[in-house]
Amino acid sequence: MNRRIVLVRAVNVGPAQLPMADLRSLATELGATDVATYIASGNLVADVPGRAADFDRALERAIEARFGWFREVTSRTPAEVRAALDAHPFEVVEPKYSYVSFLAGEPSPEAIAEAEGYETGDDRWAVIGTEMHIRYANGAGRPTMKSDSIVRALKVPGTARNLRTVAKLLEMAG
Template structure:
């Protein structure tokens, strides 16, 4: 068993409702232990059995079978999340304006070039390995850049958490 920070993309947004108690139960049914969630947005910390990627795919399938919608699952070790937090390349004025998007894979050079063609104004983003770091000048609720278009151009699934949430998840993982 290895401790993982497991992140589900776009949970409890619109019609995709997934109670955290149900998420904990599904993870436990898949063999995870010491299962904890943080806020109702698809953040799970648990000791997962076997290969983490296999667990992630099984969790995706179990959520889809039970709730009828697919959500990408991306997980990292606590050390990987801690490293991503420390690698944030931008000055943090407000932690809630700065995000780490955990990507399913590293984007290609061509995808990065395409994503860099989008205007960002005072917002900033940079990919470091398998994470995209973002700093919104005025907050995610008032973005100056088209983050969704940039994400699509990168060509890999990802799920974003603000730095407050990332820090809390690292703390929960121990």
């Protein structure tokens, strides 16, 4: 077993409703222990069996089988999440305006160069390894940049959490 912070992309928006009790149940059915969720946005902390990537893919399949829609699952060790939080390259004026998007892999230099062509106004982003760091000047609800377009240009799916959520998940992971 290894401790993981497991993130499910884009749940509880639109038709992709995933009650956290069901997420905990699915993870437990797949062999995870010491399972906990945080807020209703697909955040899970657990000890998972076997290879993390295998657990992530199994959770994707289980969600799709039960609910009929697919969502990517990305997980990291607490140490990896701590390193991503520590590497945040932007001044944090308000933690809810700053995000880490945990990517499924490392974007190519060419994809990053393409994404750098997008207008961002006063918003900022940077890729460090397998994370995209974001700071919205006026909050995620009023962005000047189109972060979804940037992520598509990077050609690597990801799921973003604000720094408050990231810190809370680290606290839960112990």
